[in-house]
Amino acid sequence: MKSVSSQTLRNAVVVFLVVGILFLALGGFLRPILGVVMDPFISAQRWLSERFMEVYDFFTLPRDVADLLQKNAKLKDEVSSLQSQVIQMQEQLREASVLYSLLDFARSRPEDKYIAAAVIGRDPNPFLRYIIIDQGSDDGIQHGMPVVTQQGLVGKVDAVTASAARIQLITDPGSVVNVRLQNQTADAQIIGSVTGEVTLEMLSQNTDLTPGEILLTSGLGGNYPGDVIVGQVSEIIATENQLFQTALVQPIVDFTALRAVLVITNFNSININSLVPIAAP
Amino acid sequence: MLANFIAIPVMLILSVLQITAVSRIVLFNGTADLVLLAVAAWGVRERGKNVFLWAFIGGLLISFTSAMPLFTPIAPYMFIALIARLFQDRLWQAPILSLIIVVFAGTLFQHIFNIVVLQLNSVNLGFIESIQKVTLPSLLLNFFFLFPIYVLISDIGKWVFPEENYE
Numbered sequence: 424m425k426s427v428s429s430q431t432l433r434n435a436v437v438v439f440l441v442v443g444i445l446f447l448a449l450g451g452f453l454r455p456i457l458g459v460v461m462d463p464f465i466s467a468q469r470w471l472s473e474r475f476m477e478v479y480d481f482f483t484l485p486r487d488v489a490d491l492l493q494k495n496a497k498l499k500d501e502v503s504s505l506q507s508q509v510i511q512m513q514e515q516l517r518e519a520s521v522l523y524s525l526l527d528f529a530r531s532r533p534e535d536k537y538i539a540a541a542v543i544g545r546d547p548n549p550f551l552r553y554i555i556i557d558q559g560s561d562d563g564i565q566h567g568m569p570v571v572t573q574q575g576l577v578g579k580v581d582a583v584t585a586s587a588a589r590i591q592l593i594t595d596p597g598s599v600v601n602v603r604l605q606n607q608t609a610d611a612q613i614i615g616s617v618t619g620e621v622t623l624e625m626l627s628q629n630t631d632l633t634p635g636e637i638l639l640t641s642g643l644g645g646n647y648p649g650d651v652i653v654g655q656v657s658e659i660i661a662t663e664n665q666l667f668q669t670a671l672v673q674p675i676v677d678f679t680a681l682r683a684v685l686v687i688t689n690f691n692s693i694n695i696n697s698l699v700p701i702a703a704p
Numbered sequence: 705m706l707a708n709f710i711a712i713p714v715m716l717i718l719s720v721l722q723i724t725a726v727s728r729i730v731l732f733n734g735t736a737d738l739v740l741l742a743v744a745a746w747g748v749r750e751r752g753k754n755v756f757l758w759a760f761i762g763g764l765l766i767s768f769t770s771a772m773p774l775f776t777p778i779a780p781y782m783f784i785a786l787i788a789r790l791f792q793d794r795l796w797q798a799p800i801l802s803l804i805i806v807v808f809a810g811t812l813f814q815h816i817f818n819i820v821v822l823q824l825n826s827v828n829l830g831f832i833e834s835i836q837k838v839t840l841p842s843l844l845l846n847f848f849f850l851f852p853i854y855v856l857i858s859d860i861g862k863w864v865f866p867e868e869n870y871e
Contacts, residue, residue, distance in 0.1 A: 553770075591771065597828070
């Protein structure tokens with residue numbers, strides 16, 4: 424009986440102590456002591472957790488990398504697809520701007536009728552300066568029709584097939600264009616060369632020629648309509664002892680970057696060869 | 705027979721490439737000539753006896769597109785085919801060397817021929833100026849395109865004549 428009482432008393436003391444400690448802990452009175460006791464456990468748990476996560480990552484990361492690589496490849500495909508779309512758009516925009524410029528030029532000369540054509544090739548012979556366009560006799564193109572851009576004179580139609588035409592540029596060594604000076608009443612000729620340079624010739628010595636002078640087609644000879652800008656005098660070649668003046672001309676059209684041209688369809692060139700006298704043998 | 709027929713699509717593709725792309729690649733005033741290179745590359749091959757047909761087809765296609773007097777571009781290609789066969793007979797163990805010599809001589813002949821023809825047609829061309837500013841850059845560009853065309857033509861040759869594969 425005595426032992427039972429003592430056991431019960433001991434249990435009661437233990438319960439009392441435990442409940443008391445719980446109350447002290449819940450009341451926050453044991454926090455410093457708990458901190459000292461728990462900190463090593465928490466540190467150990469953190470270390471263990473980190474090591475575990477490293478091991479976990481080691482086994483699971485390759486799968487994620489493969490997944491990321493797949494996604495990356497897909498995104499790269501999308502980027503390249505979008506880039507090609509951007510390039511196509513830029514190309515279309517460039518073509519549209521060229522066509523708008525040509526349209527503006529056509530509106531500024533309502534008396535002429537035009538057919539727009541894209542440049543699809545160049546003469547394979549390096550001595551000649553011809554281009555090939557994608558419009559032919561089926562579209563109304565005929566031999567001798569003048570060709571222009573929004574900037575100025577390009578040349579004339581030299582040969583025609585059903586769906587394409589060949590244009591002789593004014594820079595071709597066989598090209599001769601009758602021109603006049605914009606600010607003076609003087610006629611001359613511009614002649615192409617094998618290097619693509621254009622020279623002004625047959626200009627009277629009485630004319631006061633200065634660099635920067637604008638040249639327009641004169642319409643003489645019946646090959647080109649009048650008043651189309653051809654180029655600008657860039658350098659005068661001093662030839663005082665000769666009958667005529669000579670100068671280098673900077674064409675207004677950039678022939679290396681020709682993409683589209685306008686063919687003037689309501690201008691009929693006149694062949695005056697039969698009027699040229701032939702020297703008697 | 706296939707070697708004859710294959711000349712038509714090959715020359716057609718090369719002439720289209722020439723007109724649309726290669727003619728725009730200009731060094732000073734010179735351009736490469738893919739048809740000339742193809743004729744030379746086929747001609748220096750051991751089995752390239754039908755190179756004259758290649759030259760004729762190539763010249764004909766160029767003749768239709770160029771502003772040169774009709775059919776005149778055929779003559780230089782035929783000459784190139786001739787000298788290619790001559791060199792093949794004599795330097796059959798060194799096709800690359802033959803090819804370089806044929807392209808050099810062929811380009812010079814073709815350009816001099818063109819200058820003479822254009823001058824006869826009253827086109828304003830200076831001989832020395834043309835050689836300096838057109839022919840020499842063209843020669844350089846022809847050498848630049850020489851080996852890619854040679855490889856292409858060799859592959860076509862191996863396809864047409866499979867028994868040559870032991871080379």
